[in-house]
Amino acid sequence: MAPMTTAQAGVAGQQAGSPVGLCVVGGADGYQVSAIGQGFVGFLSFAGPGIDRDLASSPTEADPSWIVNGIGRGRVCVVAYQKDGCGFHQIAVECQNVD
Numbered sequence: 001m002a003p004m005t006t007a008q009a010g011v012a013g014q015q016a017g018s019p020v021g022l023c024v025v026g027g028a029d030g031y032q033v034s035a036i037g038q039g040f041v042g043f044l045s046f047a048g049p050g051i052d053r054d055l056a057s058s059p060t061e062a063d064p065s066w067i068v069n070g071i072g073r074g075r076v077c078v079v080a081y082q083k084d085g086c087g088f089h090q091i092a093v094e095c096q097n098v099d
Helices: 006-010
Strands: 020-027 030-037 041-047 065-070 074-084 087-098
Antiparallel strands (some): 020 030, 041 074, 074 087
16 A cells, blocks of 8 residues: 555544554454654554554655555554664554454
């Protein structure tokens, strides 16, 4: 899937003070996860039912955003990794349940 557009990014539900926002739409028969990072260069990594284990956005994108699809019930999470002089380090995790 392609990165989100600016309009889609506004729907991602970013919490105040958090560098990453997560929005899950749909249910166990099929859902879509959108996420956007703000204020860092790095990438987003997704995990959840029916999502490829290593599905991630581009590794060096400024304010990374991405949309993925999955099927099943359970917990969906996005992990934000920031790039710095020593590589990448985890800066945030956001999760939601899929019913």
